[in-house]
Amino acid sequence: MNPEDIRYHKEHTWVKVSGRKGTIGITDYAQDALGDIVYVDLPEVDTTVEANSEITEIESTKATSSVISPVSGRIIEINEELSESPEIINEDPYVKGWIAVIEMENHSEIDDLMDASEYEKYVEEESK
Amino acid sequence: MRISILGAGPGGYVAALKAAQLGASVSIIEDSEVGGTCLNRGCIPTKTIIASTDLLSKIKDCNAFGLELNGNVIPDLVKIIERKNKVVGTLVKGIRGLFKNRNITLKEGRGVLKSPREIEVTSKDGSRETLGSDTVIIATGSRPAHIPLFPFDGKNIISSTEALELRDIPKSLIIVGAGVIGCEFACIFRELGTEVTIVEMLPRVVATEDMEISEQLERELKKKKIRLFTNIRVEKVEIKEDGVHAFLADGKELVAEKILVSIGRAFNSDNIGLENAGITKGSRGEIIVNNKMETNIPGIYAVGDVTGGLLLAHMASAEGLVAARNIMGEEASIDYTVVSAAIFTSPEIASVGLREHQAEEKGIQYRTGHFQFRSLGKAHAMGEISGFIKIISEVSSDRIIGAHIIGPHASDLIHEAALAMKAGLTAGDIAGMIHAHPTLAEGIKEAAEDVHGEAIHALRR
Numbered sequence: 001m002n003p004e005d006i007r008y009h010k011e012h013t014w015v016k017v018s019g020r021k022g023t024i025g026i027t028d029y030a031q032d033a034l035g036d037i038v039y040v041d042l043p044e045v046d047t048t049v050e051a052n053s054e055i056t057e058i059e060s061t062k063a064t065s066s067v068i069s070p071v072s073g074r075i076i077e078i079n080e081e082l083s084e085s086p087e088i089i090n091e092d093p094y095v096k097g098w099i100a101v102i103e104m105e106n107h108s109e110i111d112d113l114m115d116a117s118e119y120e121k122y123v124e125e126e127s128k
Numbered sequence: 129m130r131i132s133i134l135g136a137g138p139g140g141y142v143a144a145l146k147a148a149q150l151g152a153s154v155s156i157i158e159d160s161e162v163g164g165t166c167l168n169r170g171c172i173p174t175k176t177i178i179a180s181t182d183l184l185s186k187i188k189d190c191n192a193f194g195l196e197l198n199g200n201v202i203p204d205l206v207k208i209i210e211r212k213n214k215v216v217g218t219l220v221k222g223i224r225g226l227f228k229n230r231n232i233t234l235k236e237g238r239g240v241l242k243s244p245r246e247i248e249v250t251s252k253d254g255s256r257e258t259l260g261s262d263t264v265i266i267a268t269g270s271r272p273a274h275i276p277l278f279p280f281d282g283k284n285i286i287s288s289t290e291a292l293e294l295r296d297i298p299k300s301l302i303i304v305g306a307g308v309i310g311c312e313f314a315c316i317f318r319e320l321g322t323e324v325t326i327v328e329m330l331p332r333v334v335a336t337e338d339m340e341i342s343e344q345l346e347r348e349l350k351k352k353k354i355r356l357f358t359n360i361r362v363e364k365v366e367i368k369e370d371g372v373h374a375f376l377a378d379g380k381e382l383v384a385e386k387i388l389v390s391i392g393r394a395f396n397s398d399n400i401g402l403e404n405a406g407i408t409k410g411s412r413g414e415i416i417v418n419n420k421m422e423t424n425i426p427g428i429y430a431v432g433d434v435t436g437g438l439l440l441a442h443m444a445s446a447e448g449l450v451a452a453r454n455i456m457g458e459e460a461s462i463d464y465t466v467v468s469a470a471i472f473t474s475p476e477i478a479s480v481g482l483r484e485h486q487a488e489e490k491g492i493q494y495r496t497g498h499f500q501f502r503s504l505g506k507a508h509a510m511g512e513i514s515g516f517i518k519i520i521s522e523v524s525s526d527r528i529i530g531a532h533i534i535g536p537h538a539s540d541l542i543h544e545a546a547l548a549m550k551a552g553l554t555a556g557d558i559a560g561m562i563h564a565h566p567t568l569a570e571g572i573k574e575a576a577e578d579v580h581g582e583a584i585h586a587l588r589r
Contacts, residue, residue: 039351059514061508061513
C-alpha cells in the first residue's frame with residue numbers, strides 16, 4: 001500500500017513534506033518495475049533541482065532510469081547509505097529508501113501532485 | 129634497398145619487418161629495448177597489470193558467483209610487477225626472434241642523423257659506427273611530458289613509467305590528468321586499494337571520446353569511490369613530510385602519498401640530428417610528414433608518435449607499413465578515417481569513427497542507436513552489466529560513421545563496427561545479420577536496430 005501522508009508525481013516519485021522540507025524517493029511501483037537496484041547516482045548536497053526534471057539516475061539490473069524530482073529547491077541532505085546499499089530502495093522505498101531532502105522553493109508545487117488514491121488509480125491506468 | 133630505421137617501437141619494428149618482407153636490407157637502431165613504449169612502458173605492461181587487478185576484482189566479488197573464499201586474497205605488487213616483466217620479456221624476445229628470422233640487423237645504441245643518408249650509432253660501451261643507407265625511417269616515439277610545475281623525482285612525483293615499477297601499493301594517489309593513461313591507472317590503483325583522486329583541467333574525463341562515454345566513465349569512477357575534480361588546474365605541488373600536496377586553482381589542497389602526472393606526451397624529436405638532415409618540425413616538436421609518411425626530405429620517412437598524430441601503437445604500426453611499402457616502390461597512403469581505439473579502464477572503452485559532437489560539427493545529418501549491456505543475457509551471466517553501445521549512422525545513406533562502447537570486452541567488440549565502417553556498411557546491414565546467442569556482440573546488433581528505433585530487447589521509448 002502507498003502511504004497516505006505523502007504526495008506522488010506521475011514519474012513515480014514521491015515527496016513527504018514537513019514544513020519547507022521535502023523528502024523524496026521513488027515509489028513501490030517504480031522499484032518493482034526497475035527490479036534489483038544496483039546503483040544510485042546520488043546528487044550533491046547544495047545543488048538545486050527543478051520540479052519535473054532529473055535529480056538523479058538509478059541503475060537496476062534491468063535499466064538505467066532518471067529520477068524526476070516532484071518539487072523544486074535546494075538539496076540539503078542525501079541518503080548516503082544508498083551508495084553502499086542501493087537495494088534499500090527495493091526493500092523499503094518509502095522510509096529507509098529515501099533519496100534526498102530538498103528545501104522547497106515553492107510550496108504550491110505540492111498541489112500539482114497526486115494523493116495516494118489518485119496515484120493508485122494512475123498506476124492502474126498506466127499498467128493497462 | 130638499404131633502410132635504416134631509428135627506433136624499434138611498434139612503428140619502427142613493424143616497418144622493419146614489412147620492408148624486409150618486401151626484400152629490403154634493414155638495420156634498426158634502438159637505444160632502449162625493442163618494442164618501444166608500447167611493449168616496455170605502455171600498452172602491454174598496463175594490460176598485464178590489469179589482468180591481475182581484474183582477477184582481484186572478480187575474486188572480491190566471488191560470493192555473488194556462489195564461490196566461498198576460505199581466507200583472504202592479498203595483492204602483492206612486487207609479484208604483479210614480476211609477472212608484468214616476464215610477459216614483457218617474452219614479447220621482447222619474440223620481436224628479437226622475428227628480426228633474426230628476417231635478417232634484420234639490430235643496432236643497440238643511440239642513433240643520430242649525420243646527413244640525410246647517414247646515421248651515427250653510439251653503443252652503450254661508447255663505440256661508434258656510421259651506417260649509410262638509401263632511405264631512413266624515423267620512429268623515435270614520445271615520452272611523458274615533463275613540465276616545471278611538476279618537479280618529477282621518480283619517487284613522490286611520478287609519471288606512468290615509474291608507476292609501472294612501484295614495489296609498494298601507495299595508500300593514496302593523486303592523478304593529474306584524466307586522459308587515457310590517467311583513467312587506466314586510476315582503475316588499477318583503486319582496485320589495489322589505493323585512495324585515488326583525479327584532477328582534470330578539462331570539463332570531462334577522456335575528453336577526446338564521445339560525451340556520453342565520458343559521462344558513463346565518470347559514473348563508473350564514482351562507483352569505485354575514485355574522487356574526481358574536473359574543470360580545474362593544479363597550480364602548485366609541494367613535497368612535505370606528510371606527503372605530496374597539490375594546490376588547486378580554487379584553493380583546495382589535496383594530500384597524497386604520491387602524485388602521478390599524466391598530462392600528455394612529448395615527441396622524441398630532439399638530439400636525433402634532424403637539423404643535420406634538414407628535416408622540418410612543427411610547433412609541437414612533431415616531425416611533419418605527408419600522407420605517404422615522407423618528411424620534407426625525400427627518402428626520409430617518419431612514423432608513429434613522433435609525427436604528432438594519433439598517439440596509438442597500432443596507428444604507428446599502420447604508418448610503418450605505409451612507409452615501408454612506399455620505400456619499396458609500392459603506392460601506399462595512410463587513411464585515418466577508420467581507426468579503432470581502446471581504453472582499458474574498468475569497464476573498458478572503445479571507439480571508432482566520429483564522436484556525436486564531431487558529426488554535428490561537420491553538419492552531418494545522423495541518427496544514433498543505443499543499447500545497454502544490462503539488457504543482454506550474456507552480460508548478466510558474466511555479472512558485468514554496466515555500460516552501453518552507441519552507433520551513429522548517417523541519415524541519408526544509413527552508413528555507420530561512428531561507434532562507441534563502454535562495457536565488458538568493448539575493446540574486442542568495436543571491430544565489428546569498424547569493419548562495417550571500412551566496408552561502407554549500414555546500420556541495417558548489422559541489424560540484419562544473425563548474431564550468435566548468448567554473446568556480447570548481440571549488443572552491437574541491438575544498437576544497430578535501435579538506430580531505427582527497432583531494438584528488440586529494449587523498452588519502448
